[in-house]
Amino acid sequence: xxxxxxxxxxxxxxxxxxxxxxxxxxxxxxxxxxxxxxxxxxxxxxxxxxxxxxxxxxxxxxxxxxxxxxxxxxxxxxxxxxxxxxxxxxxxxxxxxxxxxxxxxxxxxxxxxxxxxxxxxxxxxxxxxxxxxxxxxxxxxxxxxxxxxxxxxxxxxxxxxxxxxxxxxxxxxxxxxxxxxxxxxxxxxxxxxxxxxxxxxxxxxxxxxxxxxxxxxxxxxxxxxxxxxxxxxxxxxxxxxxxxxxxxxxxxxxxxxxxxxxxxxxxxxxxxxxxxxxxxxxxxxxxxxxxxxxxxxxxxxxxxxxxxxxxxxxxxxxxxxxxxxxxxxxxxxxxxxxxxxxxxxxxxxxxxxxxx
Numbered sequence: 334x335x336x337x338x339x340x341x342x343x344x345x346x347x348x349x350x351x352x353x354x355x356x357x358x359x360x361x362x363x364x365x366x367x368x369x370x371x372x373x374x375x376x377x378x379x380x381x382x383x384x385x386x387x388x389x390x391x392x393x394x395x396x397x398x399x400x401x402x403x404x405x406x407x408x409x410x411x412x413x414x415x416x417x418x419x420x421x422x423x424x425x426x427x428x429x430x431x432x433x434x435x436x437x438x439x440x441x442x443x444x445x446x447x448x449x450x451x452x453x454x455x456x457x458x459x460x461x462x463x464x465x466x467x468x469x470x471x472x473x474x475x476x477x478x479x480x481x482x483x484x485x486x487x488x489x490x491x492x493x494x495x496x497x498x499x500x501x502x503x504x505x506x507x508x509x510x511x512x513x514x515x516x517x518x519x520x521x522x523x524x525x526x527x528x529x530x531x532x533x534x535x536x537x538x539x540x541x542x543x544x545x546x547x548x549x550x551x552x553x554x555x556x557x558x559x560x561x562x563x564x565x566x567x568x569x570x571x572x573x574x575x576x577x578x579x580x581x582x583x584x585x586x587x588x589x590x591x592x593x594x595x596x597x598x599x600x601x602x603x604x605x606x607x608x609x610x611x612x613x614x615x616x617x618x619x620x621x622x623x624x625x626x627x628x629x630x631x632x633x634x635x636x637x638x639x640x641x642x643x644x645x646x647x648x649x650x651x652x653x654x655x656x657x658x659x660x661x662x663x664x665x666x667x668x669x670x671x672x673x674x675x676x677x678x679x680x681x682x683x684x685x686x687x688x689x
Contacts, residue, residue: 346379380669450484459639469504473616476636498530500616518570521548528613538570541612567604620658627652638663645688
């Protein structure tokens with residue numbers, strides 16, 4: 334590999350490459366499968382630098398210089414880079430960039446109790462969907478989510494029903510409030526940008542407000558629950574069953590939050606000044622995590638790639654990472670995490686086993 338290609342690789346990874354340089358890199362990668370493996374190795378190392386920098390507080394410029402130094406021909410003095418190449422050749426068996434398919438399944442369903450026509454959007458694991466409602470509201474659905482909405486809004490309000498996770502950019506209409514119904518709470522807005530996560534298998538419902546204002550109301554059985562959210566606030570609603578324990582990350586968030594009593598049975602915890610990008614980045618095909626446990630990251634990876642992750646070593650669940658992943662293959666994502674905290678993993682079809 335000549336110096337020109339090395340320089341292009343650095344530019345591509347830092348986001349400063351020109352169109353011509355992207356074309357030149359693709360042409361070089363198409364010449365031989367080993368070139369694809371080499372680029373994948375550099376990409377994993379590049380992503381890992383961000384994670385390691387967050388973990389050990391390394392200087393970003395120093396990390397960048399270290400990356401450039403590693404791809405120089407004379408950086409193999411102690412054999413470490415040579416071993417790293419061997420590792421990439423063995424581990425990176427799935428190396429082409431995998432674009433998560435954007436799939437929407439629209440099924441019109443006629444309501445028996447109402448003359449209205451309802452539509453249902455189902456987004457399976459490993460996919461995301463985007464749609465625009467008749468009023469101009471834009472909605473993104475994350476993997477494993479379902480949205481139901483009518484072909485026309487009635488009773489001076491706009492109502493939709495969410496199961497899973499959705500990002501909403503609600504069109505402004507002061508005379509017609511927009512309401513998102515979930516299993517236990519309703520979110521009422523006028524013109525607002527927010528994210529709602531309400532998966533059936535989780536013990537919480539999270540509402541993160543990006544801009545505007547929202548009112549969170551309890552369901553009919555819990556009508557006492559009503560709070561208002563301001564931008565950069567996140568509300569965590571504990572479902573009334575209490576059968577599912579909170580994750581470690583959510584427990585830490587609640588300990589730092591302001592507690593608002595929301596009825597006799599349920600409680601809502603409000604976190605102020607949160608980094609909304611952490612909870613909304615999935616819409617832009619990014620996986621962002623900030624001092625997050627491996628257990629929580631694994632759950633996000635499962636939804637994003639349609640995989641099933643099993644930990645054979647439960648201590649690994651408590652490993653914590655900070656970083657950002659773009660639209661890359663699951664193998665590359667795990668490789669990058671390995672640089673920060675070594676662990677072993679095996680991929681068999683759509684199952685991933687993490688541990689010794």
